Amino acid sequence: MSAKTLYDKLWDAHIVRVDDTGTALLYIDRQLIHEVTSPQAFEGLRLAGRQPWRASANLAVPDHNVPTTEQERAAGITDPVARIQVAALGTNCATFGITEFAMGDLRQGIVHVIGPEQGFTLPGSTIVCGDSHTSTHGAFGALAFGIGTSEVEHVLATQCLIQRPSKTMFISVDGALGAGVTAKDIVLAIIGEIGTAGGTGYVIEFVGDAIRALSIEGRMTVCNMTIEAGARAGLIAVDEKTIDYMRGRPFAPSGELFEQAAAYWRTLVSDDGAVFDRVVHLDAASIAPQVTWGTSPEMVLPINGQVPDPAAESDPVKAASIRNALNYMGLTAGQPITEIAVDKVFIGSCTNSRIEDLRAAAAVAKGRKVSKNIKLALVVPGSGLVKEQAEAEGLDQIFTAAGFEWREPGCSMCLAMNADRLEAGERCASTSNRNFEGRQGQGGRTHLVSPAMAVAAAVNGHFVDVRTL
């Protein structure tokens, strides 16, 4: 038999049927659901008089709209439209027999944080969610991708999706990362290299020493932002770290069944000699801490870089993009990144809100103070369980002593659907994944960085190389 990529193995294992045009009916093992992209899907089921095909294959959680202050959590969501949406999720889950971790449940959190944390995300499975950052779960050697609301309804009703196979890309990050350089910097550097449309039509498998050396949480950070490179999904092969991570998780198999599953999971690697449609190599040692300067994640530079000059760009479409971005971001060509002053700092999101992210942030915050120039510095844990763990380790004390606010779990200022947001013109060092215009609030200016770099910016009031602190 010919050598298969990991993607081929996952794809083949989930085909229900292929028609003569090559379009497959693909079986979906798991679906994660949140309040924003599901109400119309449930409504569709209701109107057609349909039931979920397999209710237990779904897990729901409100995250995008939930408030992150204790007061508002206790008093109920102030925004009436958001309140209705969160309530609708509860009603829909109750009606259709779907497990939900509602607000107030310790297990509530960002959908892509709780899936792995609960062991609901299984290696080798197909996982979807009405959310583009579903790519996160690829860190487990699972085929995981975001879908629209019509497809959410399709999966609820049929447990399948109509799909065509993707092309495959092999991205190898060779060698070892330098000190102070993280998974976030790897993925930002990759996006800088291939561009935000570089992965369109592909599923990317990340390989190489630097990827293998990452913890499972670091791997999730890399896969999380695969979508920012335009790819449908990211993948990382299973190894013993993956299997150890799964052990003892509430939704993971246990006992004999776990060992049986683990034996299968160990086969979830690309075979030697498997052929990919595109191969990219990056040298880990040459990656510096990254900071985005513009309004697309590909507009990224190492911390010692300077904001580009549109006059130096020969492609007129790119030059126009740079000009638009400089204008929106309030930056001038040639400005050193380290001279950009920030107003707010956000540590959180499904990219960087897990316990290791908070530890890395706290390690920099310890014994330091948030600069007087910073209006607000937020730490928003990815889930209630992450929050509990961080508190048990005293991280919350470190953050609050340094002048950060310590909040309840949710998406928060990643997309600013709740009260946590930027005002027009405000500049933010953010550990999230998108720096689009208005993403963190209309007129807000986002710079994407790692947790350590976000804290470094918070204590200095401008971007600095965390390696020099």
Place this chain on the structure above:
Amino acid sequence: MQPFQNFTGVVAPMDRANIDTDALIPKQFLKSIKRSGFGSYLFDEWRYLDHGEPDMDCSQRPLNPDFILNDPRFSSAQILLARENFGCGSSREHAPWALADFGFRVILAPSFADIFFNNCFKNGVLPIQLDSEQIQSLFEKAGCATPLQIEVDLSVQLLTLNNGDQIPFTVDAGNKQRLIEGLDDIGLTLQQADAILEYEARRKVEAPWVFA
């Protein structure tokens, strides 16, 4: 879904790369639990000078005079012309809902983000990928004083410009059929329920932990 009919429409040129779904429909409108009514908020932050909120009466809001869709020549455009990586970012289907609700039925771009591309077909919107030179030449024509009109014929996969130029395009056979017939995907898949049950029965033996 309504079947996709051939039509002739005005082209609105939006000369920008990487138009993301946050720009297409800002997050505050995602709080709605309805599927309709998003057209008035399409490109909200670029289209209006004030800050939009759900359920606002848009007829009273101050328009951004520099925004292309506020130009009377393009206010009833049915074809949107854009640059690379159109529809990148969030998976929100609210983006094609808003485009369709506004009246757009075809998007022309050199490349599209995957999830958005898929979502379009579920909502009667046809995304057509053309090469960069073709897109460039369309931008040059669409920017003229008289708007460019294109006749879209999905059945033979052909665009005919009002100057007589013709541009053939490709579309996945399954997607084409679904658009033309206005089919309900779920109904079609459920016709294969036996195959799904068979698959599940096999997987329960091979990978029982998935079903535990």
